[in-house]
Amino acid sequence: MMSVSQLASKVLDGGRVSADEALLLYREAPTHVLGQLADAIRFRKHPERVVTYIIDRNVNYTNLCVARCNFCAFYRPVGAADGYVLGFDEILAKIQETIDLGGNQLLLQGGHNPDLPIAWYEDLFRAVKARFPDFKLHALSPPEVLHIARLNHLAVPEVIRRLIAAGLDSIPGGGAEILVDRVRKLLNCYTKASADEWVDVMREAHRAGLRTTATMMYGTVETHEERIEHLMRLRNLQDETGGFTAFITWSYQPEHTEHGGFEETGVDYLRTLALSRIVLDNFDNLQASWVTQGGKVGQLSLAFGANDMGSVMIEENVVRAAGASYCMDEVEIVVNVEDAGFVAKRRNMHYDVLGDPIFREREVPRMLSLATARADGDTSVPEELKNYPARSRGGKRLRLAQ
Ligand code: SF4
Secondary structure, X not given: OOOHHHHHHHHHOOOOOOHHHHHHHHHHOXXXXXHXXXXXXXXXXXXXXXXXXXXXXXXXXXXXXXXXXXXXXXXXXXXOOOOOEOOHHHHHHHHHHHHHOOOOEEEEEOOOOOOOOHHHHHHHHHHHHHHOOOOEEEEOOXXXXXHHHHHOOOOHHHHHHHHHHHOOOEEOOOOOOOOOXXXXXXXXXOOOOOHHHHHHHHHHHHHOOOEEEEEEEEXXXXXXXXXXXXXXXXXXXXXXXXXXXXXXXXXXXXXXXXXXXXXXXXXXXXXXXXXXXXXXXXXXXXXXXXXHHOHHHHHHHHHOOOOEEEEOOOEOOHHHHOOOOOOOOHHHHHHHHHHOOOEEEEXXXXXXXXXXXXXXXXXXXXXXXXXXXXXXXXXXXOHHHXXXXXXXXXXXXXXXXX
């Protein structure tokens, strides 16, 4: 086995590390060495000192979910009084607000709601594209695609084909957590998608021509070896398809979850990010997760392998439910990027640069807190839901009452 310094030379020469070598670096390399290696790779891939970000909005169309992952503080069980499904009009209004702030896509994800058949998603996507033809839908993580496939007795490729026909542009890499079944069983997320199933959905999406992202949520029950196994699975699929645009990692947020426990430290985040940059040598883009780590660690991420600040976000419900409530608008993201010695540029979902910060081109309102899915206490039920047959008892009751 090589020493840390031999491994460092190998990485600097452009060599690919094995799982064992990655583990040695993760366990034994000093933090500044991991940072230097990640930074060197990042500069090899992005020599122009640009840091990108996207203006978009995280919309969660429903919080009702049958999966019940024990690390999740966002979901409500089917039939819960504070469960919601957003109406098409509410979602269209959120898109208009996003466009007004210079945004060009929604990150649209939600719970596994048994009362939304595939036609609901198709009609929603078509309604979005009819009103906003150029607006992009980065929507439905692999476990949601699987849920739709199971609920509607369809094969995954058919679900993807139909959703693309309706307007799906890209799939977010959510729901990956750690792609090791031992971990997934302990987190009660094995039945929503096994590690193989998550990878298979992404493979099908890439085959259908979609670009997607990949994620990792670490810091629950997994070992360091399992974090590395996760990265290897992503690297292997990327070798096979080349379909991933970017990788995002964040630490488990424990507040209000069934699993409980503690959050990993900022140093662990930076080490994990740097290791990801080293292992994922076939990924172009790594995002900083400032929404879980805060703006300052987000800024430091730029020295630990990240070349993208993710999204201005506008709205966030999932991480907030688990206790983190960092907010940065475009002005603040740009200040953090520039103070770190980089040039900030707006991008689209394919990481094409769109231009300079929008607030330098025109007046946009400052955004001092992130929006939520709905105002507290709003329990309204959208009109159009009655057009879609419900599967759950609570959902059927609700339809009858409409
Ligand atoms: S993480 Fe997603 S699938 Fe799991 S309980 Fe939360 S909303 Fe449901």
